[in-house]
Amino acid sequence: xxxxxxxxxxxxxxxxxxxxxxxPIIPGPVLGLIFLLIFLLVRGHVxxxxxxxxxxxxxxxxxxxxxxAVGVVLFLPQxxxxxxxxxxxxxxxxxxxxxxxxxxxxxxxxxxxxDS
Amino acid sequence: MTPDGLKIAEIWVYxxxxxxxxxxxxxxxxxxxxxxxxxxxxxxxANPVAIAVLLVAICLYVVDMPYQTYFEGAQFVHFLLxxxxxxxxxxxxxxxxxxxxxxxxxxxxxxxxxxxxxxxxVGVATLLGADAAIIGAFYPKSVTAPIAMGIAExxxxxxxxxxxxxxxxxxxxxxxxxxxxxxxxxxxxxxxGFAMGTAAHGIGTSRAFAVHxxxxxxxxxxxxxxxxxxxxxxPLLKNYL
Numbered sequence: 227x228x229x230x231x232x233x234x235x236x237x238x239x240x241x242x243x244x245x246x247x248x249x250p251i252i253p254g255p256v257l258g259l260i261f262l263l264i265f266l267l268v269r270g271h272v273x274x275x276x277x278x279x280x281x282x283x284x285x286x287x288x289x290x291x292x293x294x295a296v297g298v299v300l301f302l303p304q305x306x307x308x309x310x311x312x313x314x315x316x317x318x319x320x321x322x323x324x325x326x327x328x329x330x331x332x333x334x335x336x337x338x339x340x341d342s
Numbered sequence: 343m344t345p346d347g348l349k350i351a352e353i354w355v356y357x358x359x360x361x362x363x364x365x366x367x368x369x370x371x372x373x374x375x376x377x378x379x380x381x382x383x384x385x386x387x388a389n390p391v392a393i394a395v396l397l398v399a400i401c402l403y404v405v406d407m408p409y410q411t412y413f414e415g416a417q418f419v420h421f422l423l424x425x426x427x428x429x430x431x432x433x434x435x436x437x438x439x440x441x442x443x444x445x446x447x448x449x450x451x452x453x454x455x456x457x458x459x460x461x462x463x464v465g466v467a468t469l470l471g472a473d474a475a476i477i478g479a480f481y482p483k484s485v486t487a488p489i490a491m492g493i494a495e496x497x498x499x500x501x502x503x504x505x506x507x508x509x510x511x512x513x514x515x516x517x518x519x520x521x522x523x524x525x526x527x528x529x530x531x532x533x534x535g536f537a538m539g540t541a542a543h544g545i546g547t548s549r550a551f552a553v554h555x556x557x558x559x560x561x562x563x564x565x566x567x568x569x570x571x572x573x574x575x576x577p578l579l580k581n582y583l
């Protein structure tokens with residue numbers, strides 16, 4: 227458990243450093259994720275301690291964004307004023323995203339099957 | 343004030359000044375949300391985070407605590423977001439073996455889906471006259487919340503609005519996904535799952551896993567890839583749109 231956490235923190239640290247000095251447009255943790263992914267691909271397996279920590283995080287990822295999401299109370303007047311446009315935008319966006327992604331997938335997969 | 347009242351006031355001053363109150367509040371609210379979610383057989387509207395946010399907000403209102411004071415305590419939970427983001431590499435790595443044979447269709451579909459999610463949300467909101475702060479927060483909203491908030495910070499838009507929009511997007515996707523996919527006559531589980539993960543990140547993924555394991559695997563792959571590509575491409579897209 228501890229060794230998994232240490233690995234993740236080290237990759238996060240490296241990601242933060244690279245983000246700060248070389249690639250300020252990409253968040254440090256995302257760079258850490260990419261580094262760890264490359265590391266896993268090169269090594270070819272995930273050790274038990276790392277998967278324990280990662281599973282714990284992904285099972286309850288939601289709890290970590292509660293503190294920031296509660297900040298929505300500060301935006302209530304603004305959201306109330308634009309409630310309909312926000313709801314419409316989210317609804318249209320989610321429906322069209324699901325539709326387009328699945329249709330593109332069906333089309334390209336079929337084409338690929340014909341080629342091969 | 344009576345001596346008793348004074349004592350309670352003293353205890354309250356002590357508690358509300360330490361991070362403990364915010365931490366207990368956050369985790370208890372999540373625990374309640376989690377129980378509701380399990381009891382309702384993982385119904386998307388009973389999303390544990392949405393319930394927890396509502397409970398914490400009501401609680402802060404009742405005890406009259408400003409959000410900033412709450413966040414000072416809860417920032418210890420917030421800090422772990424970055425660490426959790428890095429640990430997403432593990433599920434992506436596990437799903438990547440299923441990517442190899444279908445790399446091109448999956449990447450093309452993901453890019454199309456990602457662009458549509460942004461253009462449609464920003465387009466509709468602009469058309470209906472939403473303000474700039476809200477529109478800005480729409481850009482990363484289809485990406486998994488921890489990464490979306492990182493992107494929001496870099497874009498200079500509110501991570502809070504982004505997180506809230508991401509959660510609502512996930513809930514809507516999980517509720518409507520099956521119906522939309524049925525209407526379109528989608529039959530392959532891997533295609534259905536991938537579309538859910540692209541549009542509705544973690545919440546859509548957990549829905550996909552509940553429907554079919556193959557759909558779930560592809561949904562979590564879509565969520566991970568969308569996170570990485572989103573972090574790389576959304577800042578570029580926003581600058582040029």
